[in-house]
Amino acid sequence: MRIMTGNDLKTGAVTWWTGSDWSLHVEDAVDVTGKEDEIARREEAARRVNVPYVIDAELEDGSPRPAHIKDRVRALGPTVRLDLSLKPADPDIGNWVI
Amino acid sequence: MADPATPNDGQGHNSGLLRYRSDEIADHAAVTVDAFVEQADALAVRIEPGDEARELIPHLNRVKLVEVNFPAFGDGRGYSSARILREAGYEGELRAVGDVLVDQLAYMRRCGFDSFDPDAPLDAGDVEAALARWPDVYQSAADDRTPIWTKRHA
């Protein structure tokens, strides 16, 4: 699947297109195949996202898992500071990234 | 004090033009550097980023207008071209054209530009704020602002 990501203009937070909105959580991301340019242009013009782009992902346990490790690090947080990640309490989260 | 000059509106010539000179606009078509050097009756020239501005030095006395093109604002060669011409004694109009944004104006003025013909019109309030921004300057350039280190020991 192809999912869309970008950054929140004001806060810089990594965000993911949910189909209607931008979420901090990659689990909420939806497949944007075929609609990429239209969504990116509209959302960026409205300043609801900064520098949006699409990446490859695979569905794993019903949630999108970015195909490339860099995108997984971006989705979660630094692997060396999991306490600062989006899921500090999840003991398995390191495996999800790596 | 910051740049006190307010721009003319181009005297009806071009509504996007910002001009910080009081003389009449030189209404001449600008030719390339190569053409200018060849054509003894050419009066206006347009410098591209890759051009050698110093080729104009022997001909400065007949130049009324130099346009320096900025096809992309990130290509900073035009700043050197402008300053070189002022260092050579050029006193005519030195105009930045093309991808010129408000945030480049202050540095451009310091490099000797005294008029601007941007691709997209600039907000007058933003222009005024940009040119009034800097209370002082650290280094010498092509303008007549006294560097801080000179003021310290005046």
Added chain:
Amino acid sequence: MYRYDTYDQAMVDARVEEFRDQCRRRLEGKLTEDQFKPLRLMNGLYLQLHAYMLRVAVPYGTLSGDQMRALADIAEKYDRGYGHFTTRQNIQYNWIKLEDAGDILADLASVEMHAIQTSGNCIRNISSDHFAGAAADELVDPRPYAELLRQWSSFHPEFAYLPRKFKIAVIASKTDRAAMKLHDIGIRIVERDGELGASFYVGGGMGRTPMIAPCINEFVPLDRLITYAEACLRVYNRHGRRDNKYKARIKILVHELGAEEYTRQVEAEYAHMLDQGVEPPFAELERIRTFFADPEFRAADEVSASNEPEETSSEPAFQRWVRRNTNPHKAPGYVSAVISLKPVGGIPGDATAEQMRLMADLAERYGFDELRVMHTQNIVLPHVHQSDLPAVWRALDGAGLSTPNLDQIGDIIACPGLDYCSLANARSIPVAQKISERFEASGKGEALGELKLKISGCINACGHHHAGHIGILGVDRKGVENYQLSLGGSEAEDTALAKITGPGFDEDGIVDAVETAADVYLRERTEGERFLDTYRRIGMTPFKEALYG
């Protein structure tokens, strides 16, 4: 150290207002991201892997206790409680919000700090020797010249849109502690017939195509320093490549023209520039120098005013730290003390707000209120009286800052890598952690002596791996992290670029490979040889054999 006058303060204040205005216009949509990007970069604000990253300038690596405290406050108030000290003597914060950027810059301005030109295609932070003003072997303190260059380069109107970034380093000793020849311009202050001058080295750099800068002028009189620098920059601005981002640094220009032709062009521009009156009045250099006068050093035999018990000085851990982490000082009874930001298994170069405050306190109490950031990502207290060392060590030890590993294998230089950087191809920090732990566990770290290990997570080489005695480069091999090993680099005055050993390794493999290379050295070394010396004597072959069989 340098203190702002009303002119300097007015300039940073104006810059804060300018950036606030630019942020406002961006948030209102009056500026596109493409238009805004160079502007925010020139204020140190990157859009990085996790969020906006802010790089704050620490001019030539020098800061006061109050300034260090301000950096701690920023970490707590606006970020996640820590900062990262970089290989260019700056500090970075990783989770900054654009809407806070103006306030952060204002907070910095209130303590005479800024983030001006710490990114972008402009002249960056001027770096220098972290032992400047203290080292026993320096000719003069190089920092007044660095300060002069800082002012000259700040808001320079001609050089804000260069082909690429531009990094300048200034030293004043034969020993090169600033990797001077690996900069776009490296300047060494030298003496000739009783006069001081500047040797200019132009066209060094690491990155994708590492190059060692040739000397283009051995002696520029110091009252022409700025004029010569201006000539070097103008030739670059006019003729540096702009067709290919990866060939746009000045090192490519010098390489493609040849040093002789580049020098000829600079000398011609310099001759022209001499008539333009760009040089500051000499009185300005003299004014700046007064800020770098020696502090009131105490007599060598004075005792400490601290309450630290005498027994501390007999503790083996303290003694080990003094042996390893202090540098000879020009004043009798003094040393420069290195505060390690490389705890075993830690993240190289990171410091918490609490640690920053402790360092600030120590500087004020025992160090004439001065600290330095090393390009090797440690912190220096440049002037510490020997009698105060036990108290200093005790405080550092309580805060995890006393690791006695300066220039040893545990003193790893690592870029943030894939954990933090969108440019990276591989994670660098976990590799650093594993290597650190491996050598601590085996006890070999001490036996190995001086061994400078540097790790970069991509070919941009921000970890300076080309200059490592052992260098590691992280690459992306079909979507999997892979690590190349290189040997024999040096960032000191014997500047050299490391050579790759052969095929790369996975994460566990590279840790084994480093240990294998270390074992070859331990086996082959003769009396007094460092790793680098043994490598230079025996060559790559024994290492290749051990690594690949």
